[in-house]
Structures are given as structure tokens and as C-alpha cells.
Amino acid sequence: MFIHLNVKSCFSLMNGFNKIDNVLEKTARMKSNAVAITDINTMHTFYDFEQAALKKTKKTKSLKRDSIHPIFGITFIVKARYVENEFFNITLLAKNEIGYQHLIALSTIANTNHEQFAYLTFEDLKHHGEGLFCLSGGEEGEVFDLVVNDRIDEAVMLLKDLKAFFGENLYLEVSNHFMKEEEKFIESGIIEKALSIGIDYVATNNAYYLRKEDAQYRSLAVSMNSELNSLKANEVDWIHNYASRHVDFNSEWYLKTEVEMTKAFSKYLLKYPNLLENTLKIANACQATVPKLQTFPEFPLPQGYTEESYFRELMLKGFEERFPDDSAFDPRFTRQDYIDRMEYEFETVKEMGFLGYLLIVQDYINFAKDEKVFKHPERYFPRNCYPEYSRIPEGILKKNYKIAVGPGRGSGAGSLLCYLLKITNLEPLSLDLLFERFLNIERVSMPKLVGHSV
Structure with a gap:
């Protein structure tokens, strides 16, 4: 039995070409019950991957045979420990919820290191x-x-160093894309040396595309990668070699069947019988799921307020400021039309649990626009939540300048609430903008909005 533990999707931008649905469809055809997506430095596809796998499972009649278990992993670029001025890959798979949280942390670290990559x-x-x-x-x-x-x-x-971090969860990854170097690696004795220090081995096929004939597209994409072209070659020349490493060697970096994997390793299976079987051992142990809990941080409310009461106070205050008299309304609508739209949006956002989210957005947008923070820091840092102002950087508490913020764009511009909270400066009724787009709802089963055609 063989499970793919190293598959890149199209979220490995300008490098991987696998679409999630196609990977799951081919995995099902191969009668495999699990597959890992391991995009480079990112976990953007995790939620869609899990949902697509669940959807496919629901369509099957025999769950035991046809369901596909999603395994969540990331291939990280890691600065070399023993090779000077080089970077290499390491693939990490979430074994459980703790591991999933560590993937989040590592992905954040990798993508916020203030480097060019x-x-x-x-x-x-x-x-x-x-x-x-x-x-x-x-x-x-x-x-x-x-x-x-x-x-x-x-x-x-190096393996001993890694074992200190990952213990028995470290595996020597063995690949065979029919390169001479891979043959040398397998026959070097490194597998025996790994076993002698308590490190098992496992076979993978680094799959960047679905079919053998798709190799040309990956080659073209890497050659067109504008991010690579913009790098200063004298500073990070290695990245060009890294990104194109093995791309044009052959067309073996695709999603292979168990038969094809058995053929690829047939020369070594007698000596290393667990090469393919260990993939199943790892897959069965990977039981992480995508957390479904709401993960918005709590907005620091002033004393005596609930989330709903504070939101409503800001909303009504914004209404009076935006529409001081009837001349501020679009002549096609009445004051009551605007109030109805406001209340409808408020009830909808409250029901969705997004009041806190919009409170957070209005807070940092208004902080950015405010050039007199130094006069009223308690507006952004209520004393009941921030008793020690000495712990807040002076440059924030004494802010006396504006930060450029646009008038609003995209779906947010369709919300009257965003206009009232000063998140946007676009009045949606006068511009015939729909709140439904803000909700990301394609079809809405509700009464017709005042002045708008749903």
C-alpha cells in the first residue's frame, strides 16, 4: 500500500500545478484512502482541501473503501545547517491538533522574516x-x-539534529525520480546509518503536477516566475537554482499510482521492505483537522459595554455624523429607508457573529486616519483593558499624524455599516451598491432591499 505524502497544489504559485479536486479524483481512482498536500511555505489550501475531501466522501457509497483522508502538511524552505549559503526543503505533516498549530506558527515565521523570500x-x-x-x-x-x-x-x-526536534516522528525521505543522484543516495548506506540511530525511512514522489505530460507546464511556469526575475542575482543567486532544481531533468514529478511507485522502487524493496508501507503508517497517524472555531480576537470594550451595545452606539453616532439632516440622503430614498438598511445590516452581521470583526476593523482604520490620537488615546486603549499605558509604545499613544487610507474598495464598499463606522467613505445607497456582495452570498432568500434589486 502506498500513500502520497508530498503533493504540491497550484497554491505553490508558479511551481505546482495540481488542483485539489483533480488530486482527490485521481487518488480515488487509484483506490488510495489518503493523500497529503504539502505546498511550499503555505497552508492556504487546507480548508478547501478538507472540505473537498469531505464532499467526495459523502458522495461515495462505501466509506471504508472510497473515502479519502486529507493530510495537512507544508514543505518549508529551510536555511542549510551544513551547506554554506544554501537552502533546502523539509516537509512537515500535522500528526494532531498540536502539530497543526505548529504548522500555523512556522508558516507565519517563514512568511514574516522580512526577507525577499x-x-x-x-x-x-x-x-x-x-x-x-x-x-x-x-x-x-x-x-x-x-x-x-x-x-x-x-x-x-544533520539527521541527529533533526531527531532532537522531532524524535521518532522523523523519517528519512527516499525518492526515486530516476536521477543518478537518487540512486547514489539510496545505495550510499545512509538508510542503514539512519536506522542505526533510530530513524526510519519512507518513500515519496514529489508530485508537482498530475500527469507525466504536464511537466512542460511546470517548466514554463518556473521560467516565467516574475518574483524570481525581480530578485537581485548578486544577493540571492541561489534562489534561481533552488526554484529550478530538477525541473527539466525529466517528467517524473507527477502523481503516480501504487503500481508505478512499486516499479520505481522495485530494485530496493527486498532490502528495504517498508519503503512504501511506511507511508500508510504515517498516514494513519495523521489525524489533524482544520479548526472550525471562530478565531477572531476579542475587541477590548470600554467599561460597561457589551459587544452589541458598543457597536450600536458607534453605529448610531456614525449615522448622525454622516447624515446630519435630510439633505445628506440620496433624494431617491427617505431617512426611514436608510434606517431600515442600517438595521437590516446590523441584524445580519450580528447573526453571523461578525460584530467583533467590524469593531476591530473600524478601530485600526480610524486609528490610522486620526492625527490627534495623543489627545484621546483612551478611544483606542480603554483604561479598563489597558491599565498600564507605560507598556504601550509612546509613538502609538502620542500619534499626531495620519496614515493614508483609501475610500474603500471591493465588497466592503457595499455595506452601510462600514460607511457609518468610517471604515469606508463610499455611501452605498447613492452608488447602488449591494450589501449581499459583502456577505459573499450568491443567492439571497430575503425581502427585497429598499431601493435595490437583489
């Missing part, structure tokens, strides 16, 4: 190993590079 350091991995399976990177990993360059002792040292 996202990456991790070994120090980052050190603090986030719990609940994660670690695959050593296959043909794109530092262990592989050290071995094929006859630095096996350093490769073993």
Missing part, C-alpha cells in the same frame, strides 16, 4: 517540533545534498 531556520524548527512528522526533504533536502556530495558523516549529524 520565505524561509525557516533550524532554530525555528527547534521550538515547533511537537505533533509533527518530519520528512527529511527527499531529493530537495539537505541530507540528500550532503550524501550525494560524499559528506555522509555530516548528513548523519
Whole structure:
């Protein structure tokens, strides 16, 4: 039995070409019951991946045979430990909910390191190993590079370093895309050395596209990657080599069947019988799910207010400021039309649980626009929530300048509430903008809005 544990989707931008639905369809046709999506440095596809897998499961008659279990992973670019001025891949799979949270943390670290590209350091991995399976990177990993360059002792040292972070959840990743270097890696004795220090092995096929004939598209995409072209070659010349590593070597980086994987490793299965079977062992242990709880932070409310009462106070205050008299209304509508629209939006947002979200948005937008924060810091930092103003940076408390903010764009411009809370400066009724677009609802079963055709 073989499970794919290293599959890139189209969210590995300008590199991967797999669409989630296509991956699940082919996985089902191959009679495989699990698959891992491991995009580079990102987890953008996790929710859609899980929902698509659940949807496919519901359509099947025999869940035991046809359901597909989604495995959540990320392939991280990691700064090399033993190879100077290089970066390699490591794939991490969420074993449980703790591991999932560590993936979130590591993805955030990688993408906010203030460099021209996202990456991790070994120090980052050190603090986030719990609940994660670690695959050593296959043909794109530092262990592989050290071995094929006859630095096996350093490769073993690197595996020991990783084992300190991931323990028994570390696996030596073995790939075979029919490159000479991969053959050298497998026959180097590194598998035996890994086993001797308590590290098991597992086979993967780094799948960037669905079918063998799709290789040309990945090659074209990498060559057209504008982000790579904009980099300063003298500063990060290695990234060009990294991104194009093995791209045009052959067309073996696709989603292979179990038969094709067995054929690829047939030469080694007698000596290493668990190469394919260990994929099932890992897959069965990966039970993480995408958290469904609302994750908005709590808005710090002034003393004596609830979320609803504070929102309503700001909303009504904004209404009086935006519409001081009847001349401020679009002549096609009455004051009552505006009040009806306001109340309808308020009840809808409250029912969706988004009052806190809009309170947070209006807070930072109005803070950005306010050039007199120094006169009323309690407006943004209520004393009951921030008793120690000394802990707030002086540059924030004494802000005396504006931060440029546009009038509003996209679906938010269709909300009267956003206009009343000063999030936008576009009055939606006069511009015939729909609140429904703000809700991201394609079809709405509700009474016709005043002045608008749903």
C-alpha cells in the first residue's frame, strides 16, 4: 500500500500545478484512502482541501473503501545547517491538533522574516517540533545534498539534529525520480546509518503536477516566475537554482499510482521492505483537522459595554455624523429607508457573529486616519483593558499624524455599516451598491432591499 505524502497544489504559485479536486479524483481512482498536500511555505489550501475531501466522501457509497483522508502538511524552505549559503526543503505533516498549530506558527515565521523570500531556520524548527512528522526533504533536502556530495558523516549529524526536534516522528525521505543522484543516495548506506540511530525511512514522489505530460507546464511556469526575475542575482543567486532544481531533468514529478511507485522502487524493496508501507503508517497517524472555531480576537470594550451595545452606539453616532439632516440622503430614498438598511445590516452581521470583526476593523482604520490620537488615546486603549499605558509604545499613544487610507474598495464598499463606522467613505445607497456582495452570498432568500434589486 502506498500513500502520497508530498503533493504540491497550484497554491505553490508558479511551481505546482495540481488542483485539489483533480488530486482527490485521481487518488480515488487509484483506490488510495489518503493523500497529503504539502505546498511550499503555505497552508492556504487546507480548508478547501478538507472540505473537498469531505464532499467526495459523502458522495461515495462505501466509506471504508472510497473515502479519502486529507493530510495537512507544508514543505518549508529551510536555511542549510551544513551547506554554506544554501537552502533546502523539509516537509512537515500535522500528526494532531498540536502539530497543526505548529504548522500555523512556522508558516507565519517563514512568511514574516522580512526577507525577499520565505524561509525557516533550524532554530525555528527547534521550538515547533511537537505533533509533527518530519520528512527529511527527499531529493530537495539537505541530507540528500550532503550524501550525494560524499559528506555522509555530516548528513548523519544533520539527521541527529533533526531527531532532537522531532524524535521518532522523523523519517528519512527516499525518492526515486530516476536521477543518478537518487540512486547514489539510496545505495550510499545512509538508510542503514539512519536506522542505526533510530530513524526510519519512507518513500515519496514529489508530485508537482498530475500527469507525466504536464511537466512542460511546470517548466514554463518556473521560467516565467516574475518574483524570481525581480530578485537581485548578486544577493540571492541561489534562489534561481533552488526554484529550478530538477525541473527539466525529466517528467517524473507527477502523481503516480501504487503500481508505478512499486516499479520505481522495485530494485530496493527486498532490502528495504517498508519503503512504501511506511507511508500508510504515517498516514494513519495523521489525524489533524482544520479548526472550525471562530478565531477572531476579542475587541477590548470600554467599561460597561457589551459587544452589541458598543457597536450600536458607534453605529448610531456614525449615522448622525454622516447624515446630519435630510439633505445628506440620496433624494431617491427617505431617512426611514436608510434606517431600515442600517438595521437590516446590523441584524445580519450580528447573526453571523461578525460584530467583533467590524469593531476591530473600524478601530485600526480610524486609528490610522486620526492625527490627534495623543489627545484621546483612551478611544483606542480603554483604561479598563489597558491599565498600564507605560507598556504601550509612546509613538502609538502620542500619534499626531495620519496614515493614508483609501475610500474603500471591493465588497466592503457595499455595506452601510462600514460607511457609518468610517471604515469606508463610499455611501452605498447613492452608488447602488449591494450589501449581499459583502456577505459573499450568491443567492439571497430575503425581502427585497429598499431601493435595490437583489
